[in-house]
Amino acid sequence: MGFHLAVRGNSSNNDVISGQMNALAIDPRDANILYAGAAEGGVWKTSNGGASWTPLTDTQLVRKLASDKLRGTLSIGSLAVNPVTPDIVYAGTGDPNVACCFVGSGLGVFRSPDG
Numbered sequence: 001m002g003f004h005l006a007v008r009g010n011s012s013n014n015d016v017i018s019g020q021m022n023a024l025a026i027d028p029r030d031a032n033i034l035y036a037g038a039a040e041g042g043v044w045k046t047s048n049g050g051a052s053w054t055p056l057t058d059t060q061l062v063r064k065l066a067s068d069k070l071r072g073t074l075s076i077g078s079l080a081v082n083p084v085t086p087d088i089v090y091a092g093t094g095d096p097n098v099a100c101c102f103v104g105s106g107l108g109v110f111r112s113p114d115g
Contacts, residue, residue, distance in 0.1 A: 022097060023079040027086045033115075037076030039095045045115065056112070061093060063107045073105035087115045 023037035032049040035056075042057035062072040078092035094106025 020095075020097065022077050022095065023092075025079040025081045025089065027081055027115075028083055029086050035079050035081065035089055035115075037079045037091060038074070039076070039097065040074055041076075042074040043076055043079065043089075043091050057091065057110075061091070061107060061110055071105060071107060073107050075105055077106070088113055089115055 019041045020039035021036055022039050023035075025035040025037075027033035027035075030047075032047060034046050034050060036044045036046075036053070038044070042055055042061065044053045045056050046053045057074065057076075059072075061074065062070050065071055073093050075093055075095045076091055077094045077096045078090075080090040080092075082088035082090070089112045091110045091112070093108060093110065
C-alpha cells in the first residue's frame with residue numbers, strides 16, 4: 001500500500017505495480033481506523049490513519065461450492081462498517097469495475113465480527 005512515483009521524466013512506470021482500490025470504509029468511532037478493499041488484493045486495515053496497513057483476508061474469503069470444491073477470492077467490490085457495532089465489517093466480493101481481463105470471483109458478502 002502507499003503511493004509510488006508513477007512516472008519518472010518521460011519514462012513509463014515498468015517497475016512498480018499498483019492495485020485498483022474499489023472500496024474504503026471508516027470506523028465511525030475513530031477516523032484513524034480505515035478499511036480498504038482492492039480489486040485483486042483483499043481487505044486491508046490501518047489503525048494509524050494510513051501510515052501502515054495490514055492485510056486481513058489473504059486466506060479467509062473461501063466458500064464451499066455446491067460441488068463441494070472450495071473457492072477463494074481476493075476480489076473486493078464493497079466494504080461497510082456497521083454503524084451501531086463498528087467491530088462488524090462486511091466485505092462484498094467481486095470486482096464491479098472490470099477494466100479488461102482480470103475478473104475476480106464474486107462469492108457473496110462476508111462478515112467479520114472483529115474488524
